[in-house]
Amino acid sequence: MFQTLLVTKDDDGQHVAFAQLDESDLPDGNVTIDVEYSSLNYKDGLALTGGPVLRKFPIVPGIDLSGVVTDSSDRRWEVGDRVVLNGWSTGEQYWGGYTQRSRVNGDWLTRLPDSIDTRRAMAIGTAGYTAMLSVLALEEHGVAPETGPVVVTGAAGGVGSVAVAVLSKLGFEVVASTGRPAEAGYLKTLGASDVIDRAELSGDVSPLGRARWAGAIDTVGSNTLANVLSSTRDNGCVAACGLAGGADLPASVLPFILRGITLAGINSVTQPSHRRDQAWARLATDLDMDLLDSMTTVEPFGRLPELAREILAGNIRGRVVVDVNSGDPAKG
Ligand code: NDP
Numbered sequence: 001m002f003q004t005l006l007v008t009k010d011d012d013g014q015h016v017a018f019a020q021l022d023e024s025d026l027p028d029g030n031v032t033i034d035v036e037y038s039s040l041n042y043k044d045g046l047a048l049t050g051g052p053v054l055r056k057f058p059i060v061p062g063i064d065l066s067g068v069v070t071d072s073s074d075r076r077w078e079v080g081d082r083v084v085l086n087g088w089s090t091g092e093q094y095w096g097g098y099t100q101r102s103r104v105n106g107d108w109l110t111r112l113p114d115s116i117d118t119r120r121a122m123a124i125g126t127a128g129y130t131a132m133l134s135v136l137a138l139e140e141h142g143v144a145p146e147t148g149p150v151v152v153t154g155a156a157g158g159v160g161s162v163a164v165a166v167l168s169k170l171g172f173e174v175v176a177s178t179g180r181p182a183e184a185g186y187l188k189t190l191g192a193s194d195v196i197d198r199a200e201l202s203g204d205v206s207p208l209g210r211a212r213w214a215g216a217i218d219t220v221g222s223n224t225l226a227n228v229l230s231s232t233r234d235n236g237c238v239a240a241c242g243l244a245g246g247a248d249l250p251a252s253v254l255p256f257i258l259r260g261i262t263l264a265g266i267n268s269v270t271q272p273s274h275r276r277d278q279a280w281a282r283l284a285t286d287l288d289m290d291l292l293d294s295m296t297t298v299e300p301f302g303r304l305p306e307l308a309r310e311i312l313a314g315n316i317r318g319r320v321v322v323d324v325n326s327g328d329p330a331k332g
Pocket of ligand 1: 040041042043126127130153154155156157158159160177178179180198219220240241242243244245246266267268269311312314316318
């Protein structure tokens with residue numbers, strides 16, 4: 001028997017409850033995994049509170065997992081392999097990571113670099129891996145430490161915190177935008193050179209503002225993304241990965257046609273395996289693991305429903321690892 005968090009749906013809406021399942025309940029797949037850790041992402045918050053994320057019921061939510069292979073009929077994976085799974089619609093359409101055991105498609109797995117254990121893999125999680133995909137996009141569009149500062153919006157959140165830490169280790173001047181001034185010290189510890197109030201970027205959109213940064217990683221969307229675009233320097237690049245402030249984009253074409261900037265969309269869910277391997281290899285070398293630990297809280301399985309509400313309220317700092325084997329979920 002093993003514990004899962006299960007979401008069911010009926011005429012009254014979605015219901016979230018812990019359940020004890022056994023091997024016969026596992027979904028189809030060719031690799032079985034003892035899950036050691038999962039994590040909490042903004043999308044998980046939406047999924048657990050009835051947001052438009054889950055596409056099949058009943059379902060085990062959780063878009064991340066890390067653990068050890070216990071059985072495999074896929075020749076690429078052997079018993080004892082340490083793996084991570086992000087995206088591929090797990091925790092949305094297929095069984096996700098809020099479980100002590102899972103069975104998945106071997107195509108979806110990524111081998112963990114030797115220097116990243118399963119707990120730190122979930123401290124990184126989809127948020128950190130998305131931050132690295134965003135950094136890769138900036139680099140591929142010519143943004144480098146010598147081209148100028150990079151702004152990170154939603155900086156005290158999960159994607160933002162990892163982005164600040166990685167960019168700073170790579171030698172960038174990082175400007176962190178946050179709505180929580182009390183987190184300025186935290187953001188400077190991660191490596192931000194400057195911390196600005198999110199209100200500077202969330203107001204009325206100027207079609208073409210003062211050129212301030214060579215690049216940006218935006219987790220907020222809406223007016224914030226539009227203002228970031230209009231304040232990006234000639235030939236700069238903005239990696240857009242989030243919508244914590246809204247899914248709209250009230251922007252003008254002027255930054256594109258007068259400054260030649262690039263808007264790079266980031267989708268972590270559908271990246272091919274080689275891109276995932278590249279991102280995880282870069283996380284192993286370009287993310288300071290002590291800083292990662294300092295931005296991470298490890299929480300017991302049973303607190304997930306409460307934590308889901310907290311992340312949507314913008315109250316979570318950095319990353320939350322979920323220890324699916326800790327405590328009795330029924331007791332919270
Ligand atoms: P978090 O909740 O950890 O971080 C989001 C941050 O955004 C908050 O900490 C806060 O930062 C800021 N924020 C929250 N609400 C608002 C608001 N109303 N207006 C402006 N800023 C706000 O979430 P994650 O880091 O896990 O995810 C961030 C975003 O990235 C989400 O929208 C998520 O869906 C998206 N995402 C996309 C992925 C992809 O593949 N494209 C993958 C992973 C995440 P602060 O307090 O510093 O202002």
